Amino acid sequence: MTRTTSEIAAALATAEPIYDRVVALAGLLQALAQVRRVADTGEANEAILATCIGSLFRFDARTTADVYGGLENVRPGLLLLRDYLAGANRDEALARIALSVMQLERRFVRDGKMTDRVRQGLQSIQPRADSNGPTHPDVLAAIGQLYAQTLSTLRPRVIVQGNPHYLGQPAVVAEVRAALLAAMRSAVLWRQRGGSLWDLVLQRRRMLAAVEAHLG
Template sequence: MKDRALALAGLLQAVQLVQQMAQTGQAQTTPLAASIDSLFRFDAESPEDVFDGAANLRPGLERLVAQLDGGAGRDPALTRMAMTVLHLERKFIAHPRAPQVVHEALEDIARQRQHNGPTHPTVLARLGELYAKEVSPIGPRVLVQGNPVYLGQPDVVGEVRATLLAALRAAVLWRQLGGSYWDFLFGRRALAQAARDWLEQAR
């Protein structure tokens, strides 16, 4: 359950960054770099290695606790986005060619990421194009609500799509770790405690 909590924190961190972009036109650089970098960790030995340490997922872990505990801190919009990404993951994995095409494209983009860094505009633009071409048509469409001024800017839209690709990566990881919707029905308390344990460890 502890590893699944980390994967879900990665998913929530990514959709929270998408929400920030949609509302303000920008996102926090360090969490964004961790989310985007996860796309290029092809041979990570552990879920923690996918995100280069739990400390890089602090915003996502805090959000996971807030979402599971309910109350005033819960954000229904983030829950809807995350659940849509989980539905998208099922269709993506079942697609006859999309996973292989995306993997090969990421290997190609990895060279630019290594040279320029994960949040370089060119890297984000290419990731956004990859999502739009190979993932978005599979459906369901992730509904992103925000300020129309920012959502009308091509650069912001590209960054949103790139970050949704990172959210999909976390969803794939969660499923690989045995995650299922039963976790949300019967494992909420265990997931929340696991997230708290990670936060304590990341201090």
């Protein structure tokens, strides 16, 4: 049955503040799905990757959805999250890498020097992204290098498996690392909005309701 706009609005209101957090979690899954796709095929979905990388340069967005340029841009991630929460997503590798990023986020935010370095690095890259687009090879290469110099030094590292043919190509590796940094951006945002791993256990139904409300 199709819900009316008022019913969707009511669902969002009753889901507060979880409905805000699921957007960040959807952004995380959306970025990691691109990590998996690039590692396996050597190619990303250009539009989805642009949303993910673009989120790295929205430092002071007004809302969680604004980080991704609007709620419609994170719809692929919301669909992934809905399937996961409903038990329909069988991609165990995606769930494992998501957990790795969430765990690494704790180490990352505790390292003030590293978080400052990442922010400053992104600010220096932003003019190129504004001029050439967030998925331009030079932009992805710069973000990938920033990831390699910062988050890649933390342990345990996020392990990405895929096709060795593609993972041996510098441009593909840069794209994977850039998408991983976008995933970390969403993980930090999710935690800032009050997210916790316990939500996935104790708030599963409410999270699913919030996702469904967003999807309409």
